[in-house]
Amino acid sequence: MIGLKNMKFKFNDTDPIYLQVANQIEDAIFNGSFLEEEQIPSTTEISKNFHINPATVLKGMNILVNKSLIYKKRGLGMFVSKGAREIIIEHRKELFYDQFVTDFVREAKNLHISEANLLDLIKRGYNK
Amino acid sequence: MSELKLEQINKSFGKKTILSNINLSFSENKIYGLLGRNGAGKSTLLNIIVNRIFADSGMVRIDGENINDNDRKLDLMYLMSEVDLYANGDKLSKILENTEKLYGGFNWELSEKLAKKFEINLDQKYGKLSTGYHSIFKLIIALCVPVKFVILDEPILGLDANHRDLFYSELLQSYSDNPRTFIISTHLIEEVTNIISDVVILDNSRILLAAPVEEILDQAYGIVGPQNEVDDYTKGLNIIGTDKMGNLKTTYVYGNLNDNPVPDTVQISNLDLQKLFVLLTSKNGGNN
Numbered sequence: 001m002i003g004l005k006n007m008k009f010k011f012n013d014t015d016p017i018y019l020q021v022a023n024q025i026e027d028a029i030f031n032g033s034f035l036e037e038e039q040i041p042s043t044t045e046i047s048k049n050f051h052i053n054p055a056t057v058l059k060g061m062n063i064l065v066n067k068s069l070i071y072k073k074r075g076l077g078m079f080v081s082k083g084a085r086e087i088i089i090e091h092r093k094e095l096f097y098d099q100f101v102t103d104f105v106r107e108a109k110n111l112h113i114s115e116a117n118l119l120d121l122i123k124r125g126y127n128k
Numbered sequence: 129m130s131e132l133k134l135e136q137i138n139k140s141f142g143k144k145t146i147l148s149n150i151n152l153s154f155s156e157n158k159i160y161g162l163l164g165r166n167g168a169g170k171s172t173l174l175n176i177i178v179n180r181i182f183a184d185s186g187m188v189r190i191d192g193e194n195i196n197d198n199d200r201k202l203d204l205m206y207l208m209s210e211v212d213l214y215a216n217g218d219k220l221s222k223i224l225e226n227t228e229k230l231y232g233g234f235n236w237e238l239s240e241k242l243a244k245k246f247e248i249n250l251d252q253k254y255g256k257l258s259t260g261y262h263s264i265f266k267l268i269i270a271l272c273v274p275v276k277f278v279i280l281d282e283p284i285l286g287l288d289a290n291h292r293d294l295f296y297s298e299l300l301q302s303y304s305d306n307p308r309t310f311i312i313s314t315h316l317i318e319e320v321t322n323i324i325s326d327v328v329i330l331d332n333s334r335i336l337l338a339a340p341v342e343e344i345l346d347q348a349y350g351i352v353g354p355q356n357e358v359d360d361y362t363k364g365l366n367i368i369g370t371d372k373m374g375n376l377k378t379t380y381v382y383g384n385l386n387d388n389p390v391p392d393t394v395q396i397s398n399l400d401l402q403k404l405f406v407l408l409t410s411k412n413g414g415n416n
Contacts, residue, residue: 014397014398015398016342016345016346017322017342018342043304044300044301044304047300047304048297048300048301048304049297050322051293051296051297051300051319051320051322051323052322052323053159053300053322053323053324053325054300054303054304055325056322056325056342
């Protein structure tokens with residue numbers, strides 16, 4: 001069982017809490033804090049530690065169940081699905097353009113950075 | 129299903145109206161936050177619910193039955209409040225025993241666990257406790273009595289940050305182990321925002337809002353940008369307040385946004401419950 005110490009929940013004011021719960025657990029799976037086939041903290045544990053209504057935590061977990069990232073073992077609790085990390089990586093690749101590239105290019109344009117200049121900057125970042 | 133219903137409750141003290149036409153319902157196994165400014169009528173409302181004081185008119189029902197003088201229904205509720213019901217000379221352990229007799233049950237295992245966690249010695253007398261420990265002792269009772277409705281009026285009065293933290297955790301543990309309805313009145317809105325599932329806002333003796341927290345926050349927005357563009361965009365919306373810094377304006381909106389395109393220079397974000405509460409309940413509508 002993974003301790004809650006490995007969970008570094010950072011909450012913001014803008015997104016609904018159940019989404020933030022789902023996102024934080026997903027992040028923990030993505031960065032390897034929660035390994036595949038390992039148990040994740042229970043609804044009650046998360047609820048107690050972060051002072052969130054258990055129904056809200058459960059709603060967040062159900063999002064991950066529906067994405068097949070976690071599954072329930074009867075009488076034991078929630079476990080990370082096999083292949084969960086791969087699913088997350090694939091999904092994030094799809095979102096990469098919308099979430100990062102669009103913003104990135106818009107800001108570059110606001111700063112009058114040319115396309116060639118921008119490509120140079122990306123190369124610089126890669127070679128760091 | 130246990131449902132607690134308030135129907136057309138009115139209450140005045142002398143010429144002063146405290147509660148005006150209150151209609152509310154509390155459903156089973158939810159955690160409600162009762163919010164209101166000082167003097168809004170929260171404590172009066174909670175005392176009417178448990179029949180400690182009487183409404184001038186209206187009715188409180190549990191599962192359709194009037195609770196007035198109805199011991200079977202009154203035993204389903206416990207109100208923890210600032211009012212001290214215990215004699216200073218009474219030993220804490222004795223008070224717990226009497227509580228068990230009164231309510232026909234008591235969770236001794238939990239009370240021992242909580243006494244240990246809060247470091248409270250049950251062999252001492254009630255009068256020896258500090259303000260904070262008075263609250264803690266009453267909270268222990270509230271969590272250990274076998275009721276369907278646990279009503280907490282300013283439960284964290286005098287508790288330091290560590291004890292508040294511990295209390296919220298233990299409240300949620302107890303709720304998970306034994307789901308029941310909680311009604312919590314508090315001024316520390318930020319601390320309970322995520323704990324409560326539903327909120328009731330009392331303002332000027334009336335119910336201003338009663339709905340799930342998620343639903344409320346979903347339609348509370350702060351719209352920031354250059355004054356002209358913000359004003360254009362928010363025309364016709366339900367504006368509940370504004371802030372200005374130079375030409376940068378924030379307009380707060382409660383309700384649906386329109387389908388107009390959002391200008392590039394304008395940013396929309398959601399409000400938190402405390403900010404929304406302040407805007408809705410301040411006399412000047414939050415205008416600076």
